Amino acid sequence: MTSPSVTRNGRRVVVIGGGISGLASAALLAKEGHEVTLLEKSSEVGGRASSWESDGFRFDLGPSWYLMPEVFDHFFRLMGTSSAEQLDLVSLDPGYRVFFEGTPEPIDIPHGLDENVALFESIEPGAGRRIREYLASSRDTYDVAKRRFLYTSFRSWAPLLRRDVVTRLPTLGRLLLQSLDSFVARTVSDPRLRQILGYPAVFLGSSPYETPSMYHLMSTLDLDDGVLYPQGGLTTVIQRIAALAREAGVSIVTEATATRIRTSGGVRPAASGVDWVDASGELHTAWADVVVSAADLHHTETALLPIALQTYGEQYWASKNPGPSALLMYLGVSGELPELEHHTLLFSRDWHDNFRRIFHEPKSIPSPPSLYVCKPSVVDPSTAPAGHTNLFVLVPLPAEPALGSGSLPGPPPLATAREAPGHSPAPPSRSITQVPRSSKPSATP
Structure with missing residues (x-):
């Protein structure tokens, strides 16, 4: 539904990608009066800030820190509302807890x-x-x-x-x-x-x-x-931005995979539309005066644009360090883990070795690795069933394809807290793992 306060100016815009940047861009463009269509390849918007639910647990699959709140404030003001109206923000105190290898007591970072x-x-x-x-x-x-x-x-x-x-x-x-x-x-x-x-x-x-x-x-x-948390998780932020986009008149099309950015013109070519494929494999074209790609820059340049118009081609990317990868674990825990805060960091003693293994050849899994654990259920009971704990664990790893890519959601594998993360050639990317209540976080990650 189009907001009655918005006057269309006739310019057609296609936005590729329904992550937070694509949704925010589409919302602001529609608010300015443009006719905006957003194409998202997945069945739900959110991109890396999507979520997953299973057995009463709800997990934010990507970002879990709500930082730079004034940037969100700025966006909501531009949309004619406010963070206070759209979100229920909780201040975390401590903001996070840090365990150090070889040191028995953690350090809590206060507000x-x-x-x-x-x-x-x-x-x-x-x-x-x-x-x-x-x-x-x-x-x-x-x-x-x-x-x-x-x-x-x-x-x-x-x-x-x-x-x-x-x-x-x-x-x-x-x-x-x-x-x-x-x-x-x-x-x-x-x-x-x-x-x-x-x-x-x-x-x-x-x-x-x-x-x-x-x-x-x-x-x-x-x-x-200080560190804030939006009740309902980061997916709530996505839901509110998507709702504002729709209210401003954005047409959001899911299960729409962009395959090509069309261009026209000779000396100074311009974008003229986007070819996309729906879930059934049927090809469509969304014609546009302006195309905004909120997909990964590498994908946009190398997969959606013709070679002649690529600013950053494959040769550019081949010379770059891809940065870190990560092992992600989504754990449903029976009972409580009071040793963990909402955000908990576990740091290995030898950081030089950790970062060398991740960023420099020959790359390998740090041993022991530093890691990050998020326990949103400590302040947000909607993320786990009563008497249970929601854990998101991130272990930074080198971007090495030989390590595996994770499995699709399926029957939860049997596991214990003593399994060594990161050593499986194809670690499960999404699972509910019942962790024994006697398992406690160690000061040594």
């Missing part, structure tokens, strides 16, 4: 700047003052990035020529030339605190030894702003 300053000071005398300075730099860098870079299409150099950017160029240059790990080492010496400050590099698909220290800005998100 709030002053609380984290006190935490760092209690662990390393003098670190409180230095982490306050670190987070002040993080905040400043984050605010500039958000103000000048986040909401620009980079069609011109104008965002780079603003006074607040130009005056910071020497600082920004140093942050780009120094690794995050080196920058962190100037702030704290305790290896546990260094891992806490270096971990955000993993969110970027990189390592603290290779990520520019510019990205220390991400520590603002958890140590200063």
Whole structure:
């Protein structure tokens, strides 16, 4: 249904991909008056932020951290609403818990700047003052990035020529030339605190030894702003954005696999439509004045565009490190696991070895690996049956095809908590595993 406040301007837009970026783009374009069709290859929208339900458990299959809330606020305002109206957000305190190999006691990251300053000071005398300075730099860098870079299409150099950017160029240059790990080492010496400050590099698909220290800005998100959780999970965010898109007039077509972006024109070709195949295999064409691809850049360039129009062809991608892969486990647990928080990180002692195995040849599975566990049922009972616990486990691994690709949903395999993750040639990607209640998380991942 089209919103009565929207006036159509006659331009036809086709959006490829119904993940969060495709849905948000489609919603905003429709709100501006365009006639928008969104093509999603799966039966449900969401992309990597989709969900799966089985035996009373509901799992977010992809992202599980709700960070940068002001970006969501910005989108909802543009759509004429607010995060408060669309979502039920809960502040997590602690934001997350961290276990360290060889250390019996975990560290809980509290909510709030002053609380984290006190935490760092209690662990390393003098670190409180230095982490306050670190987070002040993080905040400043984050605010500039958000103000000048986040909401620009980079069609011109104008965002780079603003006074607040130009005056910071020497600082920004140093942050780009120094690794995050080196920058962190100037702030704290305790290896546990260094891992806490270096971990955000993993969110970027990189390592603290290779990520520019510019990205220390991400520590603002958890140590200063705090961590939130939308009740119902990240899939609720997708549902609300999809609902707003439909209200604005977007036609969402699922089980529609884009096969080609049509182009027309000679010297300056332009997109003219998208060929797509439905679930029965029938070919269709959605004609358009504008095509927006929210699919993976590699897929868009190499599979949907003709070679002559590819900015990044196969040769470009062949020279790039693909970044990390991951083993994902979705576990339904009978009973409670009080040792785990909503977000729990387990860090191995030798990070150099962990990241070397993941990013550099010869690649191999870290032993032991660091890993991440999400337990949403601690604050969201809708994710698990009464008396049970919902666990999402992510183990970073090298992007190595020989490790296997996971199985399709099927009868739940029998398993115990003592199985070594990541060593099966075809690990199950989705299963309900009954974990013995006596199994407890170890300080050694």
